Amino acid sequence: MELKIEHLTKKYKDKTAADDVNLTITPGIWGLLGANGAGKTTLMRMIAGIMRPTSGCVKFDGVNIESLGGAYRDIFGYLPQEFGFYPEFTVQDYLEYVAALKGLTKKNTRDKIEELLTRLTLEDVRRKKIVKLSGGMKRRVGIAQALLNEPEVLILDEPTSGLDPGERVRFRNLLSEFAQNRIVLISTHIVPDVEYIAFRNAIMKDGGIVSEGTTEELVGIMEGKVWSTEMPQCDVHKAEQKAKVVNLRNISGSVVFVRYLSEEKIFPDSIEEQPRLEDLYLWLFPQEEAGKEGVR
Template structure:
């Protein structure tokens, strides 16, 4: 099983959203990392067959997906970033409707829906109208519809948006179990959501794939760029101006432990530390530091 993306580009008037992307997706969980505007959503919509590429092709086991039609749709699950519900449907009615659209056998529909409702902790609201649900619950309904047909390829764009920390943990566990023998591609700018479950990651910036590989392979790019030190609390304002701080923690006694990014040590007591995927992400996308620091 392989999804092969070859020299894929998408042009919108004077903007190139995806620029000559080539990538081979094999079974397992793939993280697609990039800042907002990197081209992730456009790439995923082309993989989903919703957008037609300006140039390039996408093949599933050697077949162009644009020629596969219903065969491709039946093995595909998709959660877009902005998911439109039929708001007056109840959760259960909506999932039954989606199951019919996806040609899920009628005799299997009830059990599949009940299982997903239980797994995503939606059983208690199955008879509520979607319009009355919280944002996190609506997102979980979106996850359920994407998985209804046991897709061989599951594409999810910012799936944890609106989920609380406990829901995000349950989502990660669910996707880890589901991914065996399947291709799962998760687009996110919340690195912690995929750092420990992704088999491979692809980093996207300005429409291009900068690099792809395992987390261990990718974080080597940030070797020698991540440091920690402890500074007086009263001088934090000065250090915030001088350092690219990505995390800080009070140590008591008016001292603050700081983790920062730099090509070289910026204080005499700085210690080089092993980088994480989040460190690499913030090194590549410095404009994301403020939002990530608050997560």
Template sequence: MELCLEQVSKSFQDNRAVDDVSLRITPGVWGLLGANGAGKTTLMRMIAGILKPDKGRITYDGIRIDSLGEAYRDIFGYLPQEFGFYPEFTVRDYLEYMAALKGLKPGWSRRKIGELLETLTLEEVKNKKIVRLSGGMKRRVGIAQALLNEPEILILDEPTSGLDPGERVRFRNLLSEFAHDRIVLISTHIVPDVEYIAMKNAVMKDGKIIETGTTPELVKRMEGKVFSEKIPARALADYEKKLRIVNLKNEPDGDITIRYLGDRPETEDSVSEEPRLEDLYLWLFPQNTDGRKKEERGTKGGKRR
């Protein structure tokens, strides 16, 4: 079982959204990491067969997916960033409708829908209209439809958007179990969603795959580049001007411990820290660091990771 992308490119007018991407995806959970606008969704849509590459080819077990046609759709599950539904659909109506579109047998699909309603904690809302559900519950309904046909290839675009922390943990555990002998590709900019469950990660930037590897392999590239220091709270603004601060933590004595990235320690009191996958992400996407700092400065009290 192997999904291969060979020199795949896609442009929209003068914008090259995906630029000469080659990737060999084998069974297990894969993370596709990148900032918004990196080209992840366009790449996902080509893998799903919704868009055709301008250049290159995508194959499954050596056969082009556009040649496989219906046979490919039968073994494929896809959760886009936004999925459509009729306003009058209840959760059960929608899943039954999607099961019919996928050509699933009624008896089998009823059992599978019941199983997914329970697994994704949707049983209590199965007769509610989707339009009246919270964002997190709508996302769970989308996840359920992607799993209906027990696909060999499951593609999930920002799957945990709107889920609370407990739901995200349960979802990650579900995917880990599901991916035992299947290909699961998760596109996300939320690093913890793939840090512990992904067998391998690909990092996408400006339409290109710029890094691939297991989480330990990628994290190793940040060794000697992550530091911390305890500073007075009043000095934070000065430190922000000269350091790439990625995390802040309030201390009981009123000081702040900062975690920053750099090629070398910038101050005498800096301590080298064990790197994480998030550190690599913020190193490769420095434009996200400013947003992180603003968000954390708005947090009052408690721990700032």
């Protein structure tokens, strides 16, 4: 099984949202990382077949998805950033409606809905209208509809938006089980969502893929570029002007632990740290904010 993206480009009048993207996606969980505006959603919509590219194509097992038509939709699951539903739909109504659109039998619909409501802890709200649910619960309903037909190709755009930490862990575990012999592509800017479960990751910036590989391979790019030191809190502002500071933590009194990114040691007594995938993300997207624990 293979999903091949060949020279995929999407241009608007004054912007190129996806620029000659090439990527071969094989079974397993893949992460598509990038800052907001990097082009991830545009790429996802073209892979889903709901947006036509300006040029290039997407092939499933060697066949253009435009030629496959309904056969591709039968084996496809998709969670967009925002999914639509009629205001009067309850969770149960909506899932039954989507199951009918996907051609599931009544028995399969009943069994699959029960399974997903349980796995996603939605049993207690099955009769509630979706419009009245919290953001996290709505997101779980969206995840459920994407999984209804047990798709061979599952595309998830920012799937954990609105989920609390416990829900995100359960979701990652669910995906890890589901991804056996299936293609799962997760678009996100929340690095921990893919760092430990993704088979491979692609990093998108300015409409193109700038890096691709296993987590270990990508983390290796940051070897020798991650440092830590301790300094008085009053010196932090000056430190931030010299280096990309990615974490701060109060140690005691006015002393602060500082983790920073740099091609070389900048501050005295700095020690080299083991890099993480988040470090590469912040290296490539320096405008993004890292969590600065303990400092306000």
